[in-house]
Amino acid sequence: MPVKTLPKSVSVLMPLALPAPYDYEVPDGLIAEPGAYVIVPLGAQQILGVVWGEGTGEVDPKRLKPILEVLDVPPMPGVLRRFVDWLAAYTLNPRGSVLRLAIRAPGALEPQRMRTAYRLVDKRPARMTPARQRVVDTAMDQFARTTRELAEEAGVSDGVVRGLVDAGALVPVDLPTEAPFPVPDIGAVSKSLSPEQLVAAETLRKRVDENRFAAILLDGVTGSGKTEVYFEAVAEALAQGRQVLILLPEIALTSQFLDRFEGRFHCRPAEWHSELSSRERTRVWRGVAEGRARVVVGARSALFLPFPELGLIVVDEEHEAAFKQEEGVTYHARDMAVVRASLGQFPIILSSATPSLESSVNAEQGRYERIVLPERHGVAELPSITAIDMRAEPPERGRWLAPLLVNEIANALAAGEQAMLFLNRRGYAPLTLCRTCGHRIECPQCSSWLVEHRFRRELVCHHCGYSAPVPKACPSCGAEDSLIACGPGVERIAEEVAERFPEARLAVLSSDNLRGPQSHEEMFRAIEAREVDIIVGTQIVAKGHHFPWLTVVGVVDADLGLENGDLRAAERTFQLLQQVAGRAGRAERPGRVFLQTYMPEHAVMRALVAGKRDAFLRREAEARERVGLPPFGRLVGIVVSSENAALAQKFAREMARHAPRAEDVSVLGPAPAPLALLRGRTRLRFLVKATRNVNIQAYMQAWLGEMKVPAAIRVSVDIDPYSFL
Numbered sequence: 001m002p003v004k005t006l007p008k009s010v011s012v013l014m015p016l017a018l019p020a021p022y023d024y025e026v027p028d029g030l031i032a033e034p035g036a037y038v039i040v041p042l043g044a045q046q047i048l049g050v051v052w053g054e055g056t057g058e059v060d061p062k063r064l065k066p067i068l069e070v071l072d073v074p075p076m077p078g079v080l081r082r083f084v085d086w087l088a089a090y091t092l093n094p095r096g097s098v099l100r101l102a103i104r105a106p107g108a109l110e111p112q113r114m115r116t117a118y119r120l121v122d123k124r125p126a127r128m129t130p131a132r133q134r135v136v137d138t139a140m141d142q143f144a145r146t147t148r149e150l151a152e153e154a155g156v157s158d159g160v161v162r163g164l165v166d167a168g169a170l171v172p173v174d175l176p177t178e179a180p181f182p183v184p185d186i187g188a189v190s191k192s193l194s195p196e197q198l199v200a201a202e203t204l205r206k207r208v209d210e211n212r213f214a215a216i217l218l219d220g221v222t223g224s225g226k227t228e229v230y231f232e233a234v235a236e237a238l239a240q241g242r243q244v245l246i247l248l249p250e251i252a253l254t255s256q257f258l259d260r261f262e263g264r265f266h267c268r269p270a271e272w273h274s275e276l277s278s279r280e281r282t283r284v285w286r287g288v289a290e291g292r293a294r295v296v297v298g299a300r301s302a303l304f305l306p307f308p309e310l311g312l313i314v315v316d317e318e319h320e321a322a323f324k325q326e327e328g329v330t331y332h333a334r335d336m337a338v339v340r341a342s343l344g345q346f347p348i349i350l351s352s353a354t355p356s357l358e359s360s361v362n363a364e365q366g367r368y369e370r371i372v373l374p375e376r377h378g379v380a381e382l383p384s385i386t387a388i389d390m391r392a393e394p395p396e397r398g399r400w401l402a403p404l405l406v407n408e409i410a411n412a413l414a415a416g417e418q419a420m421l422f423l424n425r426r427g428y429a430p431l432t433l434c435r436t437c438g439h440r441i442e443c444p445q446c447s448s449w450l451v452e453h454r455f456r457r458e459l460v461c462h463h464c465g466y467s468a469p470v471p472k473a474c475p476s477c478g479a480e481d482s483l484i485a486c487g488p489g490v491e492r493i494a495e496e497v498a499e500r501f502p503e504a505r506l507a508v509l510s511s512d513n514l515r516g517p518q519s520h521e522e523m524f525r526a527i528e529a530r531e532v533d534i535i536v537g538t539q540i541v542a543k544g545h546h547f548p549w550l551t552v553v554g555v556v557d558a559d560l561g562l563e564n565g566d567l568r569a570a571e572r573t574f575q576l577l578q579q580v581a582g583r584a585g586r587a588e589r590p591g592r593v594f595l596q597t598y599m600p601e602h603a604v605m606r607a608l609v610a611g612k613r614d615a616f617l618r619r620e621a622e623a624r625e626r627v628g629l630p631p632f633g634r635l636v637g638i639v640v641s642s643e644n645a646a647l648a649q650k651f652a653r654e655m656a657r658h659a660p661r662a663e664d665v666s667v668l669g670p671a672p673a674p675l676a677l678l679r680g681r682t683r684l685r686f687l688v689k690a691t692r693n694v695n696i697q698a699y700m701q702a703w704l705g706e707m708k709v710p711a712a713i714r715v716s717v718d719i720d721p722y723s724f725l
């Protein structure tokens with residue numbers, strides 16, 4: 001009797017909200033190695049999946065469905081699969097949802113379009129003409145060219161080339177239609193580094209050479225040359241034949257960065273961010289997978305690219321909250337980059353002039369190595385920082401800039417220098433109020449005020465994007481011409497600047513009037529070229545930029561970030577203001593920074609004025625340690641939301657009853673979220689607080705596993721939350 005062999009099976013993970021891979025049969029003739037991209041049947045559909053490993057054997061072999069197709073793409077590297085698993089387990093997301101982040105280039109998995117080129121072989125046609133000879137001479141270098149290219153280079157008609165093809169002297173080869181990736185020139189000389197920079201660069205090179213996991217905090221003041229220094233580590237990794245990933249917090253920073261990279265390595269790196277065309281995404285994804293793209297500069301999602309040879313990650317401006325992904329699969333890209341480096345056993349560099357408390361503590365406790373660059377490069381000095389007490393020196397009525405600051409701007413302009421005013425608030429005014437009845441105009445779907453945008457002549461919700469024309473009469477009492485704008489946004493500051501300095505050339509930079517990297521690039525070029533005298537901007541201008549002629553920086557409302565009292569409010573305000581301040585005086589001319597504040601005695605203002613960053617961080621750390629807040633304890637944020645307010649409340653109470661009791665874990669809430677209504681959904685919050693030794697994921701699973709969530713309710717879980725709204 002013939003022995004019946006069991007069909008070979010593998011498990012396949014699909015990019016759907018599924019917690020685990022499913023088993024499939026590998027039909028004879030197909031090879032489905034781990035990581036292979038495959039098409040499998042699921043119900044009536046055919047969908048893309050990735051072979052995750054051996055079959056689990058949980059499905060009756062007779063009922064296994066077969067893999068339909070194995071795609072012609074390099075398999076997903078094992079380390080990326082482990083990263084997906086790790087991230088899913090840590091953030092409590094289904095593995096399939098995380099996988100989806102790793103295959104976000106739809107075209108990349110389709111067969112690539114090819115163009116036909118020709119290469120010369122030894123065979124010669126019976127009849128040789130001078131024209132044919134010219135083609136043969138041209139093709140002698142063995143370089144494959146298209147018919148057109150050959151004809152043009154040899155100065156003959158296409159027909160001559162085709163004749164040689166027919167005669168078998170030229171043979172076709174397929175070449176990809178996509179533009180190739182230029183190779184960074186690692187032999188190019190770097191800027192000559194200062195002795196401190198050199199020491200730092202040598203240490204980084206050494207870590208790259210050691211070829212194992214290491215986390216290094218590159219802690220250098222603004223303008224100290226951190227970028228130049230870590231470029232040396234990039235060069236070293238490239239020399240070792242490894243790929244490099246550089247994470248930036250914002251697209252706005254990309255264009256200047258690409259220029260600098262090009263200056264150093266004589267080629268532009270591949271880019272990865274949300275504004276790429278789908279064609280570019282495809283090209284970059286493939287280029288990374290096939291090892292042709294050696295350096296990628298990208299936003300947080302670049303972490304999920306299928307690098308086969310990744311050997312270094314740099315996280316620039318590592319303190320930035322923008323690295324936290326807040327929607328869908330929530331994760332902190334800086335923290336996950338450290339995990340990725342550890343799984344891949346290579347070094348990671350976290351660079352910042354204002355390190356996060358998390359990274360500072362990690363350095364203090366020896367988990368990270370700290371490299372310090374204490375001084376600005378060259379003759380540049382750190383700027384002086386002055387607090388303007390708005391209670392003692394208020395602006396005139398209806399104005400927002402204090403006399404001292406106005407005076408300093410005038411001085412800068414007179415000296416041919418640039419000034420920058422920073423206010424982290426888009427639009428014209430954050431609140432519109434009726435003088436007659438006191439009504440405040442709110443978003444109909446969120447518990448937030450509508451922000452007036454005067455350029456657009458609209459009231460806009462900054463939470464959900466709702467917008468409406470500014471009404472003529474008060475929507476509540478009907479009084480005409482009674483609505484007044486309260487408080488300033490950047491547009492209002494720009495208005496004041498234009499009135500005060502009518503001669504000055506003004507640039508307003510906020511995400512409303514700058515869309516996409518192109519427009520950023522133009523603006524930043526204009527500033528560098530001194531075509532602008534005064535810059536008014538939101539946090540887009542706060543960091544990373546190098547404007548040599550900028551000497552005066554004014555912070556219109558230094559207290560703004562302290563208003564929302566979350567645990568990182570002081571830390572973040574300090575970082576942001578220090579970064580803004582760091583834009584001033586980066587070249588020969590010294591910088592002066594002015595903070596308009598109603599709380600000059602606040603610890604943040606005092607530390608900034610005195611230049612006492614480390615003391616400030618230490619005090620912050622002590623305060624958090626006392627109450628067990630991150631990084632000394634763990635937090636999980638939970639939001640229960642529904643369009644049905646009563647249902648949300650009922651379910652939240654039920655959840656509270658089911659919270660498991662555990663030592664060292666406390667559950668706060670449910671309480672109405674600060675943003676109690678968002679896009680028409682009522683939101684309630686829990687905050688879970690635990691000590692570091694608690695396996696918080698296990699706790700959460702035990703809790704949520706108990707709960708049956710009705711369809712009208714959404715429960716979102718945020719491990720290590722950064723937003724508490």
Ligand SMILES: Nc1ncnc2c1ncn2[C@@H]1O[C@H](COP(=O)(O)OP(=O)(O)OP(=O)(O)O)[C@@H](O)[C@H]1O
Binds near residue numbers: 197352
């Ligand atoms: N060794 C050097 N030789 C010449 N120029 C240098 C050198 N080091 C730094 N620079 C220049 O000084 C300026 C500041 O350097 P860089 O932007 O690398 O500093 P940074 O520490 O990254 O600053 P920030 O944190 O403010 O972004 C840049 O224009 C850079 O090209």
Ligand SMILES: [Zn+2]
Binds near residue numbers: 444461463
């Ligand atoms: Zn809204």
